[in-house]
Amino acid sequence: MMAQHIPKRRNQMDSNTQPAKEQKFVMNGTALFVLEDSKKYRIPYHIIKRAVFSNLKKADLIDVPHSARLQYKLMLMGAVIKAIVDFDELKITVMYNPTGADNGMPKTSMEQLTNFLAQEGIPANAGSTKNEDCDYLEFYSYAYSSPSIRKSAPYSYTLEEWEKLESAYIKKRTKEDREKFAKFREWQDIYAKEKGVADVQSAKARSISNIFGLKK
Amino acid sequence: MVVPENPQRELLAEEPYAEVSEAAQGQSPYHRSPEEIDKLPVIESTLTVCPECKLIIEGKLYRDGDNVMIRKYCPEHKWTIEKYWEDYDMYMKMRKFSYTGRGFDNPNFVTSTKGANCPFDCGFCERHKSHTALANVVVTNRCHLSCWYCFFYAKEGDSVYQPSLDELRKLFRNLRNQRPIPTNALQLTGGEPTMREDLVDIVVAAKEEGFDQIQLNTTGINIGLHPELAVKYRHAGVSTLYMSFDGVSARTNPKNHWEIPLTLDALRKASVGCVLVPAVIRTVNDGELGAIINFAVNNSDVVKAVNFQPVSLVGRMPVSQREKQRITIPGAIKLIEEQTNGVIRKEHWFTVPCVGDISKFAEALTGEFKYDLSVHFACGAGCYLFIEPNGKITPITEFLDVYGLMEHLHSAINEMEGRGKLARKSIAAKALLGIGKFIDKEKQPKSLNFTNLLVSLLTKNNFKTMGKIQLKMLFLGMMHFQDEYNYDVQRVEKCGVSYAMPDGEILPFCTFNVFPEIYRDKVQKQFSIPQSEWQATHPGWTYSKDKYVRNVKELQGTNEYKKTYGELKDYFALPVNGGKSVKNFSVSDTEHDGAAHTKEA
Numbered sequence A: 001m002m003a004q005h006i007p008k009r010r011n012q013m014d015s016n017t018q019p020a021k022e023q024k025f026v027m028n029g030t031a032l033f034v035l036e037d038s039k040k041y042r043i044p045y046h047i048i049k050r051a052v053f054s055n056l057k058k059a060d061l062i063d064v065p066h067s068a069r070l071q072y073k074l075m076l077m078g079a080v081i082k083a084i085v086d087f088d089e090l091k092i093t094v095m096y097n098p099t100g101a102d103n104g105m106p107k108t109s110m111e112q113l114t115n116f117l118a119q120e121g122i123p124a125n126a127g128s129t130k131n132e133d134c135d136y137l138e139f140y141s142y143a144y145s146s147p148s149i150r151k152s153a154p155y156s157y158t159l160e161e162w163e164k165l166e167s168a169y170i171k172k173r174t175k176e177d178r179e180k181f182a183k184f185r186e187w188q189d190i191y192a193k194e195k196g197v198a199d200v201q202s203a204k205a206r207s208i209s210n211i212f213g214l215k216k
Numbered sequence B: 001m002v003v004p005e006n007p008q009r010e011l012l013a014e015e016p017y018a019e020v021s022e023a024a025q026g027q028s029p030y031h032r033s034p035e036e037i038d039k040l041p042v043i044e045s046t047l048t049v050c051p052e053c054k055l056i057i058e059g060k061l062y063r064d065g066d067n068v069m070i071r072k073y074c075p076e077h078k079w080t081i082e083k084y085w086e087d088y089d090m091y092m093k094m095r096k097f098s099y100t101g102r103g104f105d106n107p108n109f110v111t112s113t114k115g116a117n118c119p120f121d122c123g124f125c126e127r128h129k130s131h132t133a134l135a136n137v138v139v140t141n142r143c144h145l146s147c148w149y150c151f152f153y154a155k156e157g158d159s160v161y162q163p164s165l166d167e168l169r170k171l172f173r174n175l176r177n178q179r180p181i182p183t184n185a186l187q188l189t190g191g192e193p194t195m196r197e198d199l200v201d202i203v204v205a206a207k208e209e210g211f212d213q214i215q216l217n218t219t220g221i222n223i224g225l226h227p228e229l230a231v232k233y234r235h236a237g238v239s240t241l242y243m244s245f246d247g248v249s250a251r252t253n254p255k256n257h258w259e260i261p262l263t264l265d266a267l268r269k270a271s272v273g274c275v276l277v278p279a280v281i282r283t284v285n286d287g288e289l290g291a292i293i294n295f296a297v298n299n300s301d302v303v304k305a306v307n308f309q310p311v312s313l314v315g316r317m318p319v320s321q322r323e324k325q326r327i328t329i330p331g332a333i334k335l336i337e338e339q340t341n342g343v344i345r346k347e348h349w350f351t352v353p354c355v356g357d358i359s360k361f362a363e364a365l366t367g368e369f370k371y372d373l374s375v376h377f378a379c380g381a382g383c384y385l386f387i388e389p390n391g392k393i394t395p396i397t398e399f400l401d402v403y404g405l406m407e408h409l410h411s412a413i414n415e416m417e418g419r420g421k422l423a424r425k426s427i428a429a430k431a432l433l434g435i436g437k438f439i440d441k442e443k444q445p446k447s448l449n450f451t452n453l454l455v456s457l458l459t460k461n462n463f464k465t466m467g468k469i470q471l472k473m474l475f476l477g478m479m480h481f482q483d484e485y486n487y488d489v490q491r492v493e494k495c496g497v498s499y500a501m502p503d504g505e506i507l508p509f510c511t512f513n514v515f516p517e518i519y520r521d522k523v524q525k526q527f528s529i530p531q532s533e534w535q536a537t538h539p540g541w542t543y544s545k546d547k548y549v550r551n552v553k554e555l556q557g558t559n560e561y562k563k564t565y566g567e568l569k570d571y572f573a574l575p576v577n578g579g580k581s582v583k584n585f586s587v588s589d590t591e592h593d594g595a596a597h598t599k600e601a
């Protein structure tokens, strides 16, 4: 039996979410990077826009399958980074790369989005609209450090039973992982000797020369 | 139609097959009229997509003769009819093992829809129902070949997707952070991963992040031509090569037919195992399935598995072409039975989730999370072969009643529920004492004590003692990736094969690749570098320099080539295996010039 409860929950498409850790945004020529723990990671966007169309009419969104298809169609647009069409909440949220943004990616405007939605049967004046700046890193950081929103227990244990076992399990797993890795290191040494390739311990071996364009 | 929050498959009818009119019998299931189809018994309902407009619509699975078909109706684009599974009895048998696993405690993408828009809410969203069993990470979209059917590689002028080592480490860490069961199996894929000069470092990083199993999805060509790479990759931590191999002849396998002998030789010397991966297309290579298995048995010192992949029909395709090329898991299984003269029969295969009770049993006994293969029953099937020193091939299910054993374990799991540690141990011990009755000792290979192996598997959840046995083993697997015609939302929401994307999301294989326009291609493009920038940062690089130029004559002249294809033994012709030659054993159209995929030297 698998028991679940929901300790906390944060919608990624909502505003006011915070990046999980200290990040710095840097630009190198036209390329954007985020600096984390002094490492550089390429990102396509920084400040983008979030458009929220809410209080929509049920009749316009039709049902869940049509809402899902509208979400798909929005996602087809190169400038749309993420879209959610929520039939239950009668709300459309679109994260997009706005015209004028300082990056080389496809761009769009609120006007173009509204026109697109109108073509899809959602009139511009259908509900209330919000269009605000948002940080792409919020979305990106959440996906890279997603918190638990529920808890599972091993099969045939209740959550209460599992809570008593969990810390011992984590300790055991950490120990096993460490031992496994140590064993792997031992195996590496034996293997290197066996194959007569002591220099492969340049497992840090930086270059494997001439493997491209194997011309004969 | 409103999508139910937690849709479960409901068996609509198990009524006997209602025969269609005599005139319609023998007619292709693709060509029946809607009225005829309406008379056929519906097995169950699922959700699917319209291949044209992607509306989520109801899919009805129905029986047409021996076939399970899927039919769907889009108000705009009308009917789509497709083969779903080419054996009704096998379908009914395998579906019994369907169960719902657990998804993720910490899904990477959380929205208010909670996954109601599946398959467009990836990912992973909180609706997903399996954990990642195998994770794929694309390390480059550069490739040294230019296969006409491939959508994965950068063409001339396309931007280059090649994450840095730090970026890859971040992806690995993200996968290892999945809760409650972090994946421990990783496949590095591309493009062609061996195009990266720092592949060794990437493997080292993956190992450091905690992956136990690291596979390289490769053509094997670079390794064949540079055997020292096999040693370097193995030393860094690569466990297995996952290698395309579409047939034993040059006609069916123009991709790497000529280099495979060199690659196998390199792997042998470096003690690296490999999985041969044939994509199976009806009318193209479906005549060589038995011959591929025979080839694998011949090389079972290094080939550890064959993973058949019935074709996934990508792009818009007329009915006539789908009808010609479509093959499903049971279709391939039946051909294997025919082509191996009944040595590997259809009843020898088991569906992937049927082994779920093994992990559940181990969890119930130990109170620890174990790997859980809760994928959909229609996604995959498997079969272990034992090869005795005299060449006799024995499928595991010839002497092990897998289904009986699973039922036996299942009742023990139920009994353990709510009990204390000691009681659980005693129930488990009793169950383990009873497993002997599911093994036919007369039929098991002579040098094997399978009971001991099973106990090891059930108590330690591994096959470690396998290492001590002298028998050779070969695993046969099947995985039928989906396409828009046979798409089943209830399959994809249970998917256990995922892709980690650079934006931090992690997706199932069958959304990543079936809807690349909103997932794979869209996101990779965001994180790619224009070819001009790539060129500027890699002086001397040109697109054409990446490409491999094959010298067919030279490769055919190697001893490895002559030995590998010229000295093949027909295992199925041995008296212990029935003494009839495997179909297409002597396929040898080596005159094929290989020009279909590569430039001529």
Ligand code: SF4
Pocket: B115, B117, B118, B119, B120, B121, B122, B123, B124, B125, B126, B127, B128, B129, B492, B493, B494, B508, B511
């Ligand atoms: S496939 Fe899985 S992750 Fe994707 S939308 Fe469906 S349930 Fe969610």
Ligand code: SF4
Pocket: B375, B376, B379, B380, B479, B480, B481, B482, B491, B492, B494, B495, B496, B497, B508, B509, B510
């Ligand atoms: S990759 Fe596709 S075929 Fe394989 S388990 Fe996932 S949904 Fe099923």
